[in-house]
Amino acid sequence: MDVKEIIKDENLVYKKTSLMTSNVLSYCPGCGHGTAHRIIMETLDEMGLQSQTIGVAPVGCSVLAYDFMNIDMIQAAHGRAPAVATGVKRTRPDKFVFTYQGDGDLAAIGTAETIHACNRGENITIVFINNGIYGMTGGQMAPTTLEGMKTATSPYGRNLRSMGNPLKITELIAQLPGTYYVSRQAVHTPSAVRKAKKAIRLAFEIQKENKGLSFVEIVSNCNSGWKLPPVKANQWMVDNMFPFYPLGDIKVDGQLVNAQ
Amino acid sequence: MAKVQGAIVVDREKCKGCEVCVPACPTHVIELAKEVNGKGYHYAYMANPDGCTGCSNCAIVCPDGVITVYRVKTS
Numbered sequence: 081m082d083v084k085e086i087i088k089d090e091n092l093v094y095k096k097t098s099l100m101t102s103n104v105l106s107y108c109p110g111c112g113h114g115t116a117h118r119i120i121m122e123t124l125d126e127m128g129l130q131s132q133t134i135g136v137a138p139v140g141c142s143v144l145a146y147d148f149m150n151i152d153m154i155q156a157a158h159g160r161a162p163a164v165a166t167g168v169k170r171t172r173p174d175k176f177v178f179t180y181q182g183d184g185d186l187a188a189i190g191t192a193e194t195i196h197a198c199n200r201g202e203n204i205t206i207v208f209i210n211n212g213i214y215g216m217t218g219g220q221m222a223p224t225t226l227e228g229m230k231t232a233t234s235p236y237g238r239n240l241r242s243m244g245n246p247l248k249i250t251e252l253i254a255q256l257p258g259t260y261y262v263s264r265q266a267v268h269t270p271s272a273v274r275k276a277k278k279a280i281r282l283a284f285e286i287q288k289e290n291k292g293l294s295f296v297e298i299v300s301n302c303n304s305g306w307k308l309p310p311v312k313a314n315q316w317m318v319d320n321m322f323p324f325y326p327l328g329d330i331k332v333d334g335q336l337v338n339a340q
Numbered sequence: 341m342a343k344v345q346g347a348i349v350v351d352r353e354k355c356k357g358c359e360v361c362v363p364a365c366p367t368h369v370i371e372l373a374k375e376v377n378g379k380g381y382h383y384a385y386m387a388n389p390d391g392c393t394g395c396s397n398c399a400i401v402c403p404d405g406v407i408t409v410y411r412v413k414t415s
Contacts, residue, residue, distance in 0.1 A: 081345050081412065081414055083347045083386070086345060086347040086412050087347050087349060087410050088410065092408070092409075093394050093396050093409040093410060093411045094408065094409040095399075095408040095409070096405035096406075097405075100405060105404050107403065107404075108356075109357060109358035110356070110359070110360050110403060114402075114405065115403045268360075268401070269364065273400050310358040310359055311359050311360060311362070314360070
């Protein structure tokens with residue numbers, strides 16, 4: 081059968097969701113942010129929540145998320161997205177509220193807001209993109225940077241004695257009683273994307289049932305910051321990031337899956 | 341047995357040529373073109389369209405969401 085005969089509307093299997101705008105994404109080629117944006121929007125599309133959702137964009141590469149997500153969005157000051165989301169959710173408890181934050185935003189400048197929002201058990205969803213580096217400002221060392229990883233501000237690799245240990249913020253907030261669902265996913269292969277989408281769906285369903293805070297970390301690549309081509313950056317992520325940041329659910333139904 | 345045949349359409353001008361879709365394709369259908377688009381990226385295209393099964397793996401991993409997938413059953 082000719083390709084032209086297959087390409088017809090009745091044979092359509094997959095196309096970009098209408099909840100993503102037609103703007104060209106401002107991210108580097110191969111960046112996991114685009115996939116993460118899309119799976120969140122696909123989840124909202126499938127749940128029919130477009131008109132009931134308010135997103136909070138962070139500061140960082142994804143600061144322009146409101147240009148790409150076709151829903152109501154607020155852009156918060158650096159690190160303050162969980163605090164803004166708390167205010168939105170408390171004034172409009174009927175709305176679905178999520179924050180979309182990177183590791184420089186959530187795990188560095190916004191640590192206090194993140195930990196206290198999680199500890200209070202605010203009924204919001206936090207999506208956390210962890211690529212172990214400050215991407216937008218030029219690849220400086222972040223709290224989540226791995227030991228020995230070379231960045232613009234750690235050119236000889238991260239030295240634990242002088243620069244401290246990498247922060248596993250997801251495991252940290254999983255200990256807090258306010259969090260109901262905590263999971264770590266990735267978006268580098270089709271199967272990982274499908275699993276991540278399921279985790280995000282579960283997170284929004286928990287918010288629907290007012291059970292508490294749901295937190296999904298997505299381990300992602302930063303090929304510009306890591307100075308690698310996209311496919312090699314994904315491989316580097318599998319080889320180096322996943323042993324330190326293992327994928328899977330950390331807390332389900334308010335119970336830790338395995339004590340770490 | 342019914343055979344499944346698929347096809348993809350890549351939005352050439354929005355494709356950034358990141359190549360993430362190439363290893364995601366189980367039947368090695370996708371390659372990057374020698375030509376470039378308006379931004380200078382080598383866009384992805386169907387190099388051997390006969391192999392496509394319309395599994396939509398490439399579209400799912402595409403960070404920029406530029407791939408649309410079609411599928412038909414042929415007997």
